[in-house]
Amino acid sequence: MSIKESLKQILVEELNLEDMTPEEIEDDAPLFGEGLGLDSLDAVELVVLVQKHFGVEIKDMDEGRPALQSINTLAAFIEAKRVA
Amino acid sequence: MSRQRPVAVTGAGCLCAAGPDLDACLATLFAGRRSPQPPQRFSTGHPVRYPVFEVPEEFFPDSVPADPELLRTARLAIAASAEALADAGWQPALLRELRVGVIVGTTVGSAMNNEDFYRDYRSGGRPGMAPIRRFLRGNPAAAVARYFDLSGPVQTVVNACSSGTDAVGIAAQWLRDGLCDLVLAGGADELCRTTCNGFTSLMITDSEPVRPFDRNRRGLNLGEGAGILVLESDELIGQRPGRSRASVVGYGGACDAHHLTAPHPDGAGLKRALREALAACGGSAADIAFVNAHGTGTPDNDRVESRTLAEVLPGVPFLSTKGFTGHTLGAAGGIEAALTLACLELGRIPASIGFAEADPELPATPVREMTTTPGRLALSQSLAFGGNNAVIVFEKGERS
Amino acid sequence: MTRLAIQGMGVLGGFGCGVVELQARLAGRAADPTELVVPVAGEELLLAAHQADTTSLERFLTKRQTRRIDHFSRMALLGAYLALEDAGALEAPRDRMGVVIATGYGPTRTTFSFLDSVLGDGDAFASPTHFSNSVHNAAAAHVAIQLQAAGPSLTVSQFEMSVASALLTARQWLAAGRVDSILFGAVDEVCAVLGYCWESYFPGSGGPIEPFALDRQTAVPGEGAAFFLLTREKEARYGHISKVDQGRVRKGSFSGGTWLLNADGHRACSASYPDLLTGSAAVAACTPHFGSLPVGQAFDLAVAALAVRDGRLPVISGPDDLPGDWRPAGGQALEEPVTCLKCDGDGRFGLIEVERS
Numbered sequence: 001m002s003i004k005e006s007l008k009q010i011l012v013e014e015l016n017l018e019d020m021t022p023e024e025i026e027d028d029a030p031l032f033g034e035g036l037g038l039d040s041l042d043a044v045e046l047v048v049l050v051q052k053h054f055g056v057e058i059k060d061m062d063e064g065r066p067a068l069q070s071i072n073t074l075a076a077f078i079e080a081k082r083v084a
Numbered sequence: 085m086s087r088q089r090p091v092a093v094t095g096a097g098c099l100c101a102a103g104p105d106l107d108a109c110l111a112t113l114f115a116g117r118r119s120p121q122p123p124q125r126f127s128t129g130h131p132v133r134y135p136v137f138e139v140p141e142e143f144f145p146d147s148v149p150a151d152p153e154l155l156r157t158a159r160l161a162i163a164a165s166a167e168a169l170a171d172a173g174w175q176p177a178l179l180r181e182l183r184v185g186v187i188v189g190t191t192v193g194s195a196m197n198n199e200d201f202y203r204d205y206r207s208g209g210r211p212g213m214a215p216i217r218r219f220l221r222g223n224p225a226a227a228v229a230r231y232f233d234l235s236g237p238v239q240t241v242v243n244a245c246s247s248g249t250d251a252v253g254i255a256a257q258w259l260r261d262g263l264c265d266l267v268l269a270g271g272a273d274e275l276c277r278t279t280c281n282g283f284t285s286l287m288i289t290d291s292e293p294v295r296p297f298d299r300n301r302r303g304l305n306l307g308e309g310a311g312i313l314v315l316e317s318d319e320l321i322g323q324r325p326g327r328s329r330a331s332v333v334g335y336g337g338a339c340d341a342h343h344l345t346a347p348h349p350d351g352a353g354l355k356r357a358l359r360e361a362l363a364a365c366g367g368s369a370a371d372i373a374f375v376n377a378h379g380t381g382t383p384d385n386d387r388v389e390s391r392t393l394a395e396v397l398p399g400v401p402f403l404s405t406k407g408f409t410g411h412t413l414g415a416a417g418g419i420e421a422a423l424t425l426a427c428l429e430l431g432r433i434p435a436s437i438g439f440a441e442a443d444p445e446l447p448a449t450p451v452r453e454m455t456t457t458p459g460r461l462a463l464s465q466s467l468a469f470g471g472n473n474a475v476i477v478f479e480k481g482e483r484s
Numbered sequence: 485m486t487r488l489a490i491q492g493m494g495v496l497g498g499f500g501c502g503v504v505e506l507q508a509r510l511a512g513r514a515a516d517p518t519e520l521v522v523p524v525a526g527e528e529l530l531l532a533a534h535q536a537d538t539t540s541l542e543r544f545l546t547k548r549q550t551r552r553i554d555h556f557s558r559m560a561l562l563g564a565y566l567a568l569e570d571a572g573a574l575e576a577p578r579d580r581m582g583v584v585i586a587t588g589y590g591p592t593r594t595t596f597s598f599l600d601s602v603l604g605d606g607d608a609f610a611s612p613t614h615f616s617n618s619v620h621n622a623a624a625a626h627v628a629i630q631l632q633a634a635g636p637s638l639t640v641s642q643f644e645m646s647v648a649s650a651l652l653t654a655r656q657w658l659a660a661g662r663v664d665s666i667l668f669g670a671v672d673e674v675c676a677v678l679g680y681c682w683e684s685y686f687p688g689s690g691g692p693i694e695p696f697a698l699d700r701q702t703a704v705p706g707e708g709a710a711f712f713l714l715t716r717e718k719e720a721r722y723g724h725i726s727k728v729d730q731g732r733v734r735k736g737s738f739s740g741g742t743w744l745l746n747a748d749g750h751r752a753c754s755a756s757y758p759d760l761l762t763g764s765a766a767v768a769a770c771t772p773h774f775g776s777l778p779v780g781q782a783f784d785l786a787v788a789a790l791a792v793r794d795g796r797l798p799v800i801s802g803p804d805d806l807p808g809d810w811r812p813a814g815g816q817a818l819e820e821p822v823t824c825l826k827c828d829g830d831g832r833f834g835l836i837e838v839e840r841s
Contacts, residue, residue: 040345045611047287048610061287205677206603220643226645237730242590282610284610341628341629344622344625
């Protein structure tokens with residue numbers, strides 16, 4: 001499974017988005033506010049989930065905010081951190 | 085929104101990292117001293133060692149020794165209660181003849197957080213019931229009532245970070261309604277690994293000493309302690325007049341109804357609580373000598389508070405004492421009530437420690453140096469998880 | 485003393501969901517408890533418990549709205565919505581509504597779920613969502629957020645005295661005019677750890693609950709929520725709460741009258757009832773219908789409200805020997821007021837008096 005597919009599954013299962021399937025999440029859809037409508041509590045939960053599933057740390061929200069914009073940005077962030 | 089009759093406060097006790105009693109705490113505040121450090125009693129597995137404001141063992145009074153059967157939060161509550169009663173001139177034995185209520189706010193003090201017990205259980209062990217027994221005997225308000233042998237109503241308020249302020253406001257109402265002759269009211273909470281891990285997971289803790297309202301603030305430091313006030317009925321005051329240090333003249337509370345952890349961005353609940361408290365005492369900004377803000381040091385809280393204070397109480401000096409005590413959760417409202425009434429007596433507030441550089445986003449900034457605050461009223465406010473907002477207004481008493 | 489008018493009630497527990505179901509149950513035998521799975525030392529014990537089902541919350545909230553809300557807060561939300569629905573107040577404005585919640589143990593399942601995240605994966609993997617929901621006022625927060633109740637909010641955690649204690653303050657808010665209505669509720673849940681403790685404290689004991697077998701341990705754990713919409717109005721759909729008190733047990737404090745005892749099979753608490761209530765009194769106990777839980781008194785309050793509305797208390801099964809001079813209160817014309825009484829094992833009592841007018 002690609003990072004993006006894995007992330008979509010994590011979002012649906014771990015954040016309990018019961019009304020949607022992973023396939024329905026678009027790569028570039030905003031995760032917060034509009035789009036998926038996640039909020040600040042989901043953001044910090046995602047930080048833990050990213051650490052848990054990918055071993056990648058988001059140190060603070062200065063780093064986190066741009067990374068958590070969409071599936072695309074998050075996948076790119078994870079890939080970059082893993083290579084480093 | 086209606087007027088509330090003043091209720092006398094005759095004693096105060098305060099035990100936290102800033103000092104073993106209220107006078108010592110004040111000395112620390114006015115000396116501009118603080119030393120948050122990583123916790124001694126436990127450790128967490130984070131690479132970063134977040135500083136906390138821990139109460140050292142030597143700060144506890146000899147009269148309230150450590151007891152394996154007594155949970156730390158209950159011990160803190162009892163110690164602060166003992167100081168408050170002595171300050172009010174009450175021999176505990178005489179209280180048995182009165183209807184004495186106890187209201188204590190807490191967070192950790194009501195949670196079954198015992199990790200050793202649960203670790204053992206979940207890994208297939210059969211842990212003994214001692215921690216459960218302690219928990220069942222550790223309800224803070226019940227523990228205080230039991231220790232001093234008190235017979236009136238008992239209430240442990242679990243309104244998260246506004247619990248202590250709510251406790252004081254509710255106590256005043258109990259007395260106005262004639263439910264009790266005297267009430268011990270405030271808050272108590274202990275540091276524990278579980279809450280440290282919880283707040284860290286929310287990414288609202290600072291790895292540096294906390295900087296309330298500062299441009300570079302990054303979050304809170306946790307703390308522990310207890311602050312308890314003695315409030316008395318008009319009849320008791322009439323029997324022994326001249327003892328009040330302050331009066332509770334206003335109390336307001338409202339819920340943001342917005343989010344589980346984040347405050348309402350426009351301070352909706354806080355504004356409502358402020359309006360109620362000010363209407364209760366007929367006070368306006370001009371009458372308020374100073375505000376003890378919630379000031380946790382998180383980006384969100386301080387922004388909301390600064391904007392709200394600028395709008396509702398423009399020009400009123402304010403500070404956050406959490407730079408000296410850390411965020412003591414359920415105890416905060418009680419500790420800050422004690423510090424507020426003491427500063428009101430003194431007619432001055434210390435510099436708001438941790439504040440160095442103003443944040444352009446924040447229209448109001450706390451005091452940078454010790455500031456004289458003549459004026460008959462002072463206000464303490466608390467904002468909590470779950471969107472609770474609580475405000476208490478004190479008037480100078482007869483003693484000073 | 486300000487009387488509180490009960491305008492609506494929402495209840496859920498082992499008996500089912502809603503006031504109508506509760507009343508139907510009270511007319512007959514108590515529902516059997518279900519089984520709570522309690523893992524202990526690698527095995528699975530089955531403990532009888534009166535458990536609540538929150539499926540009907542879907543009538544009021546979408547899955548998306550409740551995705552992060554745990555069982556504890558779901559029970560509270562369902563109780564709250566049912567109470568408002570029962571009062572015909574689902575569309576009424578709520579900016580002058582206060583929320584007061586009593587809980588004995590708080591959200592225990594989530595408290596341990598949070599510890600699971602820490603102990604299972606390490607401190608760095610602590611779940612912020614579980615932590616936020618483990619704070620005891622999470623239920624009040626969720627109720628306020630979903631209902632947009634912007635008045636004051638209070639959560640009280642006082643074990644068996646939680647309901648009486650919280651109601652003392654709730655009453656004052658209405659009396660003082662701080663709010664125009666209060667959504668007053670009580671919630672407690674069962675969980676595996678509670679089950680483990682139960683087995684340790686009361687080995688070999690079991691139900692069914694025999695409320696008046698005061699010298700035996702017959703308690704069965706229960707969970708649920710009981711919510712009430714309270715106002716200052718003279719007219720009440722059910723009746724009025726006319727007195728609330730909390731204090732220390734002193735022998736012979738009360739006698740005579742009609743009493744609904746929250747005697748729930750806990751021997752340590754049961755002994756206080758005959759100490760407190762001497763002489764002749766008409767007594768009933770409905771605890772077999774919802775089980776033993778710190779906020780059990782709130783269910784009694786619902787029963788009392790139904791009783792004063794209808795002029796009758798339900799018959800309790802088999803009170804062949806009531807202690808002392810007590811006589812059974814059920815099944816005959818009701819002598820008001822009905823007083824709900826709960827004693828803890830620490831020498832304290834909580835009292836709530838209910839009358840029609």
